[in-house]
Amino acid sequence: MMEKQIAEKLPEGQLLTKSGSKLPIKAYKRRWWIMFVFMYYAGINALQWIEYSSITAIVVKYYNVSTLAVDWTSTVFMVVYPILVIPASYLIDKKGVRLAVLVGCTGTFIGTAIKVLSIRGDMFWLVLVGNTIVSASCLVIVCLPPKLASLWFQANEVSTACSLGVFGSQMGSAIGFVLPPFLVHDHDNLEDIGSNLKVLCWVLAIAMIPPTVAVFLYFPDEPPLPPSNVQAVLRENKVQFDTKVFFLSIKDLFLNTGFVIHLCGYGINIAVFSAIGTLLSQFILSFFEGANQEAGFMGFILIIAGMIAMLAFGILLDKTHKYKEIALFNYFFAGVSILCLMFALKYRLKIMTYVACILVGIFTNAYMMVGFEFGMELTFPAEESTTSGIMLASSQILGAIFTISLGYINLWLGPFWALSTQVVMMFIGTIATAFVPNDLRRQEAFRRNSPEYSVRKASYHGSRPMFIE
Template sequence: MEDNKDETNFNLLQDKHDNHQIKAYKRRWIILTFFIVYAAVNSYQWIEYSIINNIITRYYNVTPVMVDWTSIIYMALYAPLVIPASYILDKHGLRAAGLIGALGTALGTSIKVFSIGRDSFWIVLLGQAVVSASQLLILCLPPRIAAVWFKPNEVSTACSLGVFGTQLGAALGFVLPPMIVQNRENVDEIGHDLKVLCWGLTAVIIPTAIAIIFYFPMQPPKPPSITQVEERNRTEKFSGKLFFHSVSVLMKNVPFVIHVIAYGINIGVFSAVGTLLNQLILRYFKHLPDAEEFAGRAGLVMIVIGMVGSILFGIFLDKTHKYKETTVCTYLMSSVSVVAFMFALEMKSKILVYLAIGVVGLFTNAYMPVGFEFAMELTYPSSEGTTTGLLMAPSQVLGVVFALMLGQLNVLIGPFWSLASQVLLLVVGTVITWFVPNNLKRQEAFKRRKNDDILLKEIKR
């Protein structure tokens, strides 16, 4: 009788799991590497001009606010385009989204090669618009790549590495432009530096885009996890009606909506501080001969420390699955770190600025993948791409608002109190996050599948 029971359990589990053989391919790391490279090239251009705001202002004879728009446009285009981008990802899959993101980034980057004339600032904005629109199909991909290609115990780490690409680009965007484009007396020399900047970036993205055309498939031949087996076994096909129904379901998910608001505040503050970093630091250190490079190095420290934090927190989440607790902790420390940065600037100490901005980066950057994973937890089993798109949309809108607000406050009341306004926003976001109801459905599903796997192995013995 016991043998019959074991045989029944074995058959049920076989029916459930053996429609596809589970396999994690080594090339998943190559796929992820390609994504990291073109995500980095895209995000590099977010801060490329803002970090040398004073030089660009003089060269093109435009206002600082117009230069700020080379960064703000990244956020401004997100909200109106996020639903179409999520639709493309859900309907056509990873390959289509990856191709559009990579080719769009290559096109926008190439356009700026023609922006070297001093009356060509509009070409800069055009190239930035194309690149920033392409970003929509980049930011949504890390959770999907992690889910489609990686084993369950690698998902959070892979997602963090995907976000790492965006952070790596931002880090290089802070440090390389001030090194390449010097604040020279002769504007023709500045034009030569800008040409080197634009052509160098184009030389990186074109080969990467070509590689993605030939080596970025829709999905691996065999799924890497039981979750993906079930995803492939779904009989319900994609439709526009189904997609917008899923959006409606997400918008009615109260814990997710609360998290979206809190996430938007945190990333909005980070975007605003990054966009205005050159202006904030130059208010205190403009007497230094290398002031622009100092601002760039400070941004580099912020992003590099943040990248390390992102990976460490991703590994921590894979081990502990303490999503809400980790999200609240990183949020609270984001608030504290900006306070430290305020006082470091007031003391006019380069070492303290480096230390403080490093702590800002550690927690604000780490919050991005932590927030992603918490959102996946709150919305399981909804589509990762749609969830990520809706999660990011308010953060981009708030990034525009906060950047413009921070710029105005910096002029009116100075960097200290303008940054204090951002701290207040972060404190509000921390409180909101504390009240997000937790959802353990995804963890319960993972545990059930793990138990099924253990039982299947025991029966096969």
């Protein structure tokens, strides 16, 4: 009854309100350009997460620091995130997507450029400064894929578009495993290593110029017309941003029991992936001495396999809407894949190590997008950027703890037992995911095609319920 009273779906793709006015809907071709630009600079940002960890031994030699110090070039991404995630979400919700994109892209360019000046044996601190700025910029990058997907793409494209947004960061991480070992080689002469590092830093700084210029020239807050009925009604009922209500909406997220359970499971999964990714080169070199480039390539195929799986799972989610089932399947086999990696390394089976890396990528890496989308379903009509920000905050807090702990366990007990702790954590996360209620609120809104749900979302950050008149 409410559905008929509020609005009805028109065959030509418009929404008719009670007053008879039409809300036009259009999916612009430029949405693919918007997504490409985002993927490009998000990839360069993500590359720097693993930039130095993929050549740990060489960095240790050049800067005369410990392996744990090099681990901090990656760990800083996880430490900064929970500190600044609320301000980042606030910026996106209050000021819009364009400003968030400008901050993320410009910050990445500045942090990348600073590291060009770090090529000297006593300048490792400047490496950390540059990576800290890049990691702070990452805050307004990783929250954006679900937001961009909902703002620019049709209802049946949202999960696929979100996977593309995450795809950019994953591609950057993959390149981060192979580009540094390809450009930076171990030399007896430290000046030769410094020359290689300078080339690496200049390549990344120059690569950041095109997306930074593109973002300044064109990257709007939203398309002129909405791409879906939900977005149409959101615009029709747009309310002024309220800081108090913003923080109350965060409180509501933590009162959502299903989301809190999923938050714990998501945090564990991504933390395990971050920890293993950071130390993967050290693990592999412990069993295959001198295989620096092969270690980089194993990390590369791990990420590439995850990217392909991410796109496949995104399409599968759009087709089936089996969010919990796919998340649970993904989680369980992620634990199994790490178990395979443990034994492949222990018995020095190089081909099986490659296969295990592929499996880890497929099931662990791809979970980032699957978990994102499941979280959006559980928290509708909450703002996507806020939900994703909270989810990533939990993963980064745990990621920092897991990475630091894994580094010490690796030093004390070796890679096999270090990896075994991550297998245990993955199976704990699988059990947690099994207890998450299968509450698909967003899909119910799409299924019923009811503006009632859209209006609830539109008024979520307002002070009172609103309806289309």
